[in-house]
Every structure is written in structure tokens, then in C-alpha cells.
Amino acid sequence: MAENDNTVFVGKKGTMAYVLAVVTQINQGAREVTVKARGKAISRAVDVAEIVRNKFDTNLLVSGIGISTEEVSTEDGTPLKVSAIEITLRK
Amino acid sequence: MAENDNTVFVGKKGTMAYVLAVVTQINQGAREVTVKARGKAISRAVDVAEIVRNKFDTNLLVSGIGISTEEVSTEDGTPLKVSAIEITLRK
Numbered sequence: 001m002a003e004n005d006n007t008v009f010v011g012k013k014g015t016m017a018y019v020l021a022v023v024t025q026i027n028q029g030a031r032e033v034t035v036k037a038r039g040k041a042i043s044r045a046v047d048v049a050e051i052v053r054n055k056f057d058t059n060l061l062v063s064g065i066g067i068s069t070e071e072v073s074t075e076d077g078t079p080l081k082v083s084a085i086e087i088t089l090r091k
Numbered sequence: 092m093a094e095n096d097n098t099v100f101v102g103k104k105g106t107m108a109y110v111l112a113v114v115t116q117i118n119q120g121a122r123e124v125t126v127k128a129r130g131k132a133i134s135r136a137v138d139v140a141e142i143v144r145n146k147f148d149t150n151l152l153v154s155g156i157g158i159s160t161e162e163v164s165t166e167d168g169t170p171l172k173v174s175a176i177e178i179t180l181r182k
Binding site for chain 2: 085
């Protein structure tokens with residue numbers, strides 16, 4: 001997953017930390033922000049997109065959602081497949 | 092959320108239980124199956140869609156993914172907003 005300026009990668013922090021990250025990018029002029037997550041954080045990524053749209057910027061549209069499978073390495077080097085999501089929000 | 096014959100609602104069971112439910116519907120002739128989930132089960136719904144597509148029926152396409160916010164009632168009647176996902180798989 002390439003991470004550019006307009007991407008917020010959702011992990012284990014609280015949901016509002018990522019909501020703030022998305023809102024900040026929009027306020028700095030981004031027309032489009034992509035919210036990405038893997039594994040259990042996928043639910044949180046959906047929360048982030050929904051909270052941003054419903055509470056902070058109701059002009060944002062979900063312009064695309066994609067799901068995929070990515071291969072990551074565990075600590076002992078075993079390959080592990082995890083699901084991933086990308087939600088693109090656009091003005 | 093209306094639940095018709097072609098809908099699999101993903102909850103707290105193991106992922107493979109829902110994978111089996113989707114595969115069964117396809118094998119019974121369904122051309123389209125919608126996988127739905129709310130809250131923390133959203134990650135599992137993505138796993139279900141990805142496992143079905145990658146391991147069981149590689150002819151299936153993700154024809155649509157939607158996210159939304161639903162209001163549910165907790166045990167004491169307090170309204171609570173939860174995120175939801177719908178993933179439609181089509182032959």
C-alpha cells in the first residue's frame with residue numbers, strides 16, 4: 001500500500017484520532033482523502049469515514065470503496081493473508 | 092436491514108460459517124449474494140467476501156460495496172449509532 005499525503009492509514013488508535021487526521025487534510029485543501037485499514041481495523045476505518053461524513057463534512061461523498069487481500073509477514077516470518085479496505089472520500 | 096434469501100448477515104460466529112453460507116447460496120443457484128455486517132463484525136464480512144472470492148469461487152465479482160450508519164437500541168433503550176457494510180458478490 002503506497003501511502004501518499006492524502007491517505008489516512010487506520011490502525012489501533014482511537015477512532016477520533018483518524019477522524020481528525022481526515023478532517024485536517026480536507027481543511028488543508030485536499031479534495032480527496034483515502035482511508036485505508038487492514039484486518040480488525042477495517043471496522044474502525046468504516047467508522048472513521050461515516051463519522052467524517054455525518055458529523056464533520058456532509059459535503060463529502062464516498063467516491064469508491066475497494067476490498068482486497070494482502071500478504072503480510074508475522075514476526076517469525078510466516079506469510080499471513082489479511083483483508084484490507086480502501087474508502088475514498090471526495091468533495 | 093431487510094434480510095432476503097440472498098443475504099448473509101455476518102455476526103459473531105467463526106468466519107468459515109459465513110463463507111459456507113455464501114457458497115451454499117451460490118451452489119443453490121443464486122446469481123448474487125449480499126454480505127452484511129455491523130460494528131466490529133464488518134472486518135469479518137470483508138474476510139468472508141475475500142475468502143469466498145479467492146478460495147471458493149473465483150468467478151465471483153464484487154459488484155458493489157456500501158457503507159452506512161444505522162441506529163440500534165441498547166438493552167436499556169439508549170439509541171446507539173453503528174457503522175454497517177454491504178458487500179454484493181455477483182456471478
